[in-house]
Amino acid sequence: METRDRFNRPLRNLRLSVTDRCNLRCQYCMPEEHYTWLPREHLLSFEEISALVDAFIDVGVDKVRLTGGEPLLRRDLPALIRLLAAKPAIGDLALTTNGVLLAEQAEALRAAGLQRITVSLDTLNPERFTALTRRHDLDRVHTGIAAASSVFGALKLDTVVIREVNDRELIALVEYARTVHAEIRFIEYMDVGGATHWTREAVVSRAEILETLEQHYGRIEPILERHSAPAERFALPDGTTFGIIASTTAPFCADCDRSRVTADGMWFRCLYASEGTDLRAPLRGGASRDELSGILRTGWQQRADRGAEARLASRTREPLVPLSTLKSNPHLEMHTRGG
DSSP states (O other), X not given: OOOBOTTSOBOOEEEEESOSOOSOOOTTTOOSSOOOOOOGGGSOOHHHHHHHHHHHHHTTOOEEEEESSOGGGSTTHHHHHHHHXXXXXXXXXXXXXXXXXXXXXXXXXXXXXXXXXXXXXXXXXXXXXXXXXXXXOHHHHHHHHHHHHHHHSOXXXXXXEBTTTTTTOHHHXXXXXXXXXXXXXXXXXXXXXXXXXXXXXXXXXXXXXXXXXXXXXXXXXXXXXXXXXXXXXEEOTTSOEEEEEOTXXXXXXXXXXXXXXXXXXXXEXXXXXXXXXXXXXXXXXXXXXXXXXXXXXXXXXXXXOOHHHHHHHOSSOOOSSOHHHHHHXXXXXXXXXXX
């Protein structure tokens, strides 16, 4: 049954974090080296996750994306994918990964029923990759992308564009995406969660990205589509497609149909929300599927979040959450609630 919020937005898209741990330390998400992790005993089991997804299905969800942290760090992840893939109501089952562990797991993920994969890749330069992530795993990411391309046939690449960091690699990344049968999506640098180093000046806008690509490739045409996906899609003169997610300079709050559940069962209706709803407590307290669906329906019907628009309107747009607050509340971290 479709459920709509106060702005008549349906709940269709669930981003489901399976772990808050990550094997990279990307500066726009996890700029610190050490973090306060969720207690292991609080993490939902696969059976608990499956039960929550059933409740979300009851209120209209038909798209599920597994996220993290880095979801491939979660042991036996294909077992969860099999549980979710067996639900006829889920029409789109996807996963976002940094690609480091993908080569070893791509075939098992596909065999379990995963339909789509998105790999985060912010640079093709080994030194820049190490500076961005504080790890030396670019070769493993390339191997993982090649494996995923072979197994899934096509994939998406996500690139967070940061001024004076990787903004001169746009052309090279488009060309790389062609070679691995991927559609690349450029993402404006967002001031969410642990992005404590964020500044307005570091944001490369959609307009700038399009200008850079058009100067190289020639006229770029928008692809007109009716959907609630965050990416606007465009086509180069030769038909190559790419996307831009302009959450910072052109928020899409009016069409947002997605929410997020952390690995320990905290439900957030907006990426910018400071508070969520604890679903683990009623789940482990014996709540029925109907009772869980009722919690979700009421929570979504009361939703009035337009977080990205509020941030855009802010006159003093400093980092969203100070570091001291992040250390005391890990649920505010981007890597905990999933992007």
